[in-house]
Amino acid sequence: MKAYLSVFRLRLANGLQYRSAALAGIATQFFWGFIIIMVFEAFYNQSPVTPPISLSQLITYVWLQQAFLAFIMLWFRDNELFQLITSGNIAYELCRPSGIYGFWYAKLLAQRLASAALRCLPILIVAVFLPQPYRLSVPVDMATAVLFIIALLLGLFILVAISMLIYISTFVTMSAAGSLLMFGVIGEFLAGMVIPIPLMPSWLQSIVNVLPFRLTADFPFRVYSGHIPKWEALEIIPLQLLWLAALVAIGKYAMGKALRRVVVQGG
Amino acid sequence: MKLFGRYLLILFKSQMQYRTSFWLLSFGQFFIPFSVFAGLYFLFERFGQIKGWDFFEVALSFGVIHMAFAISECFVRGFDMFSSLVANGEFDRLLVRPRSTVLQVLGSKFEFTRIGRLLQSSLVLAWAVSQIHVDWTIAKSLTLIFMIVSGVFIFSGIFILTATMCFWTIQGLEIANIFTDGGREMAQYPLNIYQKWVTRFFTYVIPFGCVNYLPLLYILGRTEGNSFLYMLTPLAGCAFIIPCLLLWRFGVRHYRSTGS
Numbered sequence: 001m002k003a004y005l006s007v008f009r010l011r012l013a014n015g016l017q018y019r020s021a022a023l024a025g026i027a028t029q030f031f032w033g034f035i036i037i038m039v040f041e042a043f044y045n046q047s048p049v050t051p052p053i054s055l056s057q058l059i060t061y062v063w064l065q066q067a068f069l070a071f072i073m074l075w076f077r078d079n080e081l082f083q084l085i086t087s088g089n090i091a092y093e094l095c096r097p098s099g100i101y102g103f104w105y106a107k108l109l110a111q112r113l114a115s116a117a118l119r120c121l122p123i124l125i126v127a128v129f130l131p132q133p134y135r136l137s138v139p140v141d142m143a144t145a146v147l148f149i150i151a152l153l154l155g156l157f158i159l160v161a162i163s164m165l166i167y168i169s170t171f172v173t174m175s176a177a178g179s180l181l182m183f184g185v186i187g188e189f190l191a192g193m194v195i196p197i198p199l200m201p202s203w204l205q206s207i208v209n210v211l212p213f214r215l216t217a218d219f220p221f222r223v224y225s226g227h228i229p230k231w232e233a234l235e236i237i238p239l240q241l242l243w244l245a246a247l248v249a250i251g252k253y254a255m256g257k258a259l260r261r262v263v264v265q266g267g
Numbered sequence: 268m269k270l271f272g273r274y275l276l277i278l279f280k281s282q283m284q285y286r287t288s289f290w291l292l293s294f295g296q297f298f299i300p301f302s303v304f305a306g307l308y309f310l311f312e313r314f315g316q317i318k319g320w321d322f323f324e325v326a327l328s329f330g331v332i333h334m335a336f337a338i339s340e341c342f343v344r345g346f347d348m349f350s351s352l353v354a355n356g357e358f359d360r361l362l363v364r365p366r367s368t369v370l371q372v373l374g375s376k377f378e379f380t381r382i383g384r385l386l387q388s389s390l391v392l393a394w395a396v397s398q399i400h401v402d403w404t405i406a407k408s409l410t411l412i413f414m415i416v417s418g419v420f421i422f423s424g425i426f427i428l429t430a431t432m433c434f435w436t437i438q439g440l441e442i443a444n445i446f447t448d449g450g451r452e453m454a455q456y457p458l459n460i461y462q463k464w465v466t467r468f469f470t471y472v473i474p475f476g477c478v479n480y481l482p483l484l485y486i487l488g489r490t491e492g493n494s495f496l497y498m499l500t501p502l503a504g505c506a507f508i509i510p511c512l513l514l515w516r517f518g519v520r521h522y523r524s525t526g527s
Contacts, residue, residue, distance in 0.1 A: 038462060181292065185302050189305070194302055
């Protein structure tokens with residue numbers, strides 16, 4: 001466990017070096033957030049029916065999405081890991097006296113945390129003080145906030161477990177870009193990154209609800225805005241734990257299988 | 268021009284060496300805008316319209332912008348990747364050759380996998396054109412083509428501008444994504460759904476309004492006053508590239524090699 005922690009810490013320090021990149025990222029995300037909000041505003045403006053999620057809840061959703069982008073997007077490649085696999089340096093990794101799954105998991109987790117640590121606070125702070133109607137509302141009470149944080153962290157663990165599966169698939173396909181692209185695009189759509197899940201047609205919602213993707217982004221954000229009431233959130237959090245356990249188990253199993261047949265690419 | 272063709276051929280051949288990867292990437296490139304378009308479709312299914320624009324009108328502007336973006340990303344990719352040329356000093360080599368720098372940077376990279384994106388946007392465009400309530404005349408079809416061309420010019424202009432900034436910053440700037448990726452996301456809806464300041468900025472500073480809003484009004488027959496002027500607005504959009512090229516030349520003159 002200590003080894004994983006130190007990998008985690010190293011990665012975190014490494015990620016925190018890129019401050020100017022983070023600043024540029026923040027500016028981009030603000031612009032992005034504004035554009036998305038304005039589009040929804042225009043849609044809501046003359047809507048004949050009441051939409052299933054209110055505009056202020058939606059705006060909160062969009063800002064949280066922008067602030068925690070590093071937590072929720074599947075499209076977050078660690079070229080280092082891919083190169084390890086395709087260049088054959090994986091052999092070194094296998095020599096290390098720690099489980100490779102845990103090792104990589106810690107690496108990926110730290111990378112996302114570092115990137116989010118730099119970006120989320122400035123975005124959240126500015127968004128809270130924006131003029132209405134663009135303001136990010138604060139959670140109604142402490143219980144909601146606590147639930148949100150739990151849900152968000154569990155979501156992050158699930159997401160990293162999913163992205164581990166993508167890396168493992170590289171052992172088989174050898175072409176990182178292809179599988180990552182497909183996984184990323186489909187997964188992000190199902191996580192409500194393109195349009196929020198409450199706005200999807202009901203047939204699609206019933207598909208989305210059985211998949212784990214929504215638990216990573218959509219669920220914590222709706223807990224925050226109060227769109228999912230507290231008692232319901234308490235019911236879904238065990239489900240998150242269940243998915244997490246399942247995904248990690250699948251990942252470990254697949255990794256073991258892939259490693260047994262691994263062909264080290266020449267060096 | 269002949270040289271450009273030569274560059275094109277060589278890079279095409281080299282990318283075709285990795286055939287599987289090429290097809291996978293193209294396939295992925297097909298799906299990225301596809302998921303965005305699916306989102307758009309679902310939103311319209313729920314809300315019906317956006318500030319008076321119906322689905323096919325927005326789909327038309329979506330198709331135009333994405334097609335323009337795909338074309339310019341395919342051919343002007345060299346400028347997009349320009350920061351690496353400056354950072355490792357490769358640009359010095361281009362300067363000593365007896366051809367224009369613009370042509371050589373253009374020829375340094377093409378991204379043919381964008382064919383997937385191009386295919387997706389042409390499908391959307393074709394669908395929108397066949398379903399929209401418009402009597403297609405020659406003038407209107409011409410305007411549509413102008414819109415795409417103008418979009419290509421604007422995106423290319425932005426790519427060139429970002430590349431020009433590298434002369435001073437050496438690094439690539441992520442902030443430029445606001446105008447390329449952000450511009451694309453934004454311009455897939457008709458511009459007037461946004462707040463006034465956004466509309467103004469993207470009409471007078473970066474003329475996306477000349478690509479997807481003013482000419483669209485003409486195609487839909489919603490213009491007031493001289494419709495001929497609306498038809499020509501895309502050409503004004505093309506003019507955006509002129510100051511970009513001038514700045515580029517200014518930048519080249521100020522170029523200091525990084526050595527190494």
